[in-house]
Amino acid sequence: MNEQQDHTTRQNSAVTVIGLGPMGQAMARTLLAAGHPVTVWNRTAGRADGVVADGATLAATPSEAVEASDLVILSLTDYQAMYDILDSATASLAGRTLVNLSSDTPDRTRTAASWAAGHDAVFLSGGVMAPAPMVGTEAAHVYYSGPAEVMENHRAALAPIGAPRYLGDDPGLSQLMYQAQLTVFLTTLSALMHATAMLGSAGMKAQEALPELLATADTIGDMMRAGEENPGVALDAGEHPGDLSTVTMMGATSDHVVEASVALGLDLALPRAVQSHYRRAIEAGHGGDNWTRIIDSIRGQR
Numbered sequence: 001m002n003e004q005q006d007h008t009t010r011q012n013s014a015v016t017v018i019g020l021g022p023m024g025q026a027m028a029r030t031l032l033a034a035g036h037p038v039t040v041w042n043r044t045a046g047r048a049d050g051v052v053a054d055g056a057t058l059a060a061t062p063s064e065a066v067e068a069s070d071l072v073i074l075s076l077t078d079y080q081a082m083y084d085i086l087d088s089a090t091a092s093l094a095g096r097t098l099v100n101l102s103s104d105t106p107d108r109t110r111t112a113a114s115w116a117a118g119h120d121a122v123f124l125s126g127g128v129m130a131p132a133p134m135v136g137t138e139a140a141h142v143y144y145s146g147p148a149e150v151m152e153n154h155r156a157a158l159a160p161i162g163a164p165r166y167l168g169d170d171p172g173l174s175q176l177m178y179q180a181q182l183t184v185f186l187t188t189l190s191a192l193m194h195a196t197a198m199l200g201s202a203g204m205k206a207q208e209a210l211p212e213l214l215a216t217a218d219t220i221g222d223m224m225r226a227g228e229e230n231p232g233v234a235l236d237a238g239e240h241p242g243d244l245s246t247v248t249m250m251g252a253t254s255d256h257v258v259e260a261s262v263a264l265g266l267d268l269a270l271p272r273a274v275q276s277h278y279r280r281a282i283e284a285g286h287g288g289d290n291w292t293r294i295i296d297s298i299r300g301q302r
Contacts, residue, residue, distance in 0.1 A: 012036060013157050016069040018062065018085060019102070020047040022132035024075035027101075027161050028056055030136030034160035041065035043085070063089040071097050071154055079104040079112050094120035097150060099158065101126045101142070106172030106179070113146065113171040122150045125171045127178025130162055141165050145174035187270075188217060194261070194270050201264045240289035247294065248287035251278030 012035045017028045020042035028051045031038050038056040040048050041064075048058045059065035066072055066089050074082055079102060086093065098116050100109070100123070109125045116123035123146055130140035140162030144151055151166050158164055167173045192213055199209040224231045234241065254275040261271050277294040286293040 013071065014039065014069040015157060016040070016059070016065050016072045017056075017075065018042070018065055018072065019075035019081070020044075020051065021075065021077075023101075023128065023135065025051055026132040026135035027073060027075060027128075029054055030160050031157075032056060033136070036157065036160075037069075039065055039068035041085075061089070062086055063092045065089075066092040066096060070095070071099065071157055074098065074100045074102055076100075076102040078102055079108045082112060083115070090119045096121045097124065097154060098122070099124045099126060099144075099154070101128055103127070103178065103182075104175065106176045109175040110170070110172045122147060123171060124150055124154070125174045127174050127181070128162060129178075129181060135162065136160055137162075143167055143174040143177045145169065146171045190270050192217065194266065197266055198260065198264060201266075234290075235292055235295065240286070240293040242288045242290050245291045246287065247278055247281045247289055247291055250291040251275070251282055251287070254278050 014037045015031050016039045017024055017031070018041050020028065020040060024040075024042070025047070028038050028040055032051070032055050038051070039059050040051055040056045041059045041062055042048050045058065048056070052058050057068070059068060062085050066086070074085075076082055076085070079100065082098075082100060082102065093116065098121050100112060113123040113125070124144050125146060126142050126144045128135065128140070128142050130137070134140050141164070142158065142162040143165050144158070145167045147169060148166070151164070155164055167177060192210070195213050196206050196209050200206065228234060254271065254277075258268065258271045258275050261268055277297060278291075280297040281287070281289070281293045284296065286296070
């Protein structure tokens, strides 16, 4: 088989998807649309009805699902769910590639990779950086880590889900990147709801407030890049030049957010957490440094 034929074969190879929540269903449909024979399994079998109607094959057991394909994708609540499901199918794992796209901690991901190796399977971890409706679109990308050869062997088959971004051999690295991205995402969502509640206290409806707030969220990246052509270079060098937004200035702003939230009777968990970053930097004598100095206390440094 020449290289082009091998590439085409991998593009159209059989894939199993275990876990049919919204994300699993979206991945199964995307793989079907890309021409892959797809076998699915879910603890609640009824969730498979839609993707089976679209052309997927429903396996009766986890073992049957694993044996249907060399490439097995897991989309589950956490890594414990993988053990709960596949512990009855370990005899079928040898020679398979498990791609776990579930969310958990980097340490649990590394443990899972060792568990898979103990059953003669190879393992890739990943994090899908898109909600279910965006899976398979140009806006979707997926971080992966694990053995480089395994990644390359299955890149063509995985690409329809979202553009693959390979981070390295450490299976915990893609999970760490995923959790870092979720830190930005979840904190931003909480901030948007807190800000909406602030404006709502003055009678402004969410449909009026959110477009203004989202416009600010959309420009944060541009703001970061405006001060540094390649954001992060100064941080890596341990430099925090205070010629733009200092810790003291940003800290005063965080104080005002807390005070306004107190006056409005809102929950203070988020604004006080932000305030504490600036206060600790000021207490450590870094008030004249750039706001990025708050990373010291986040790292547990003084």
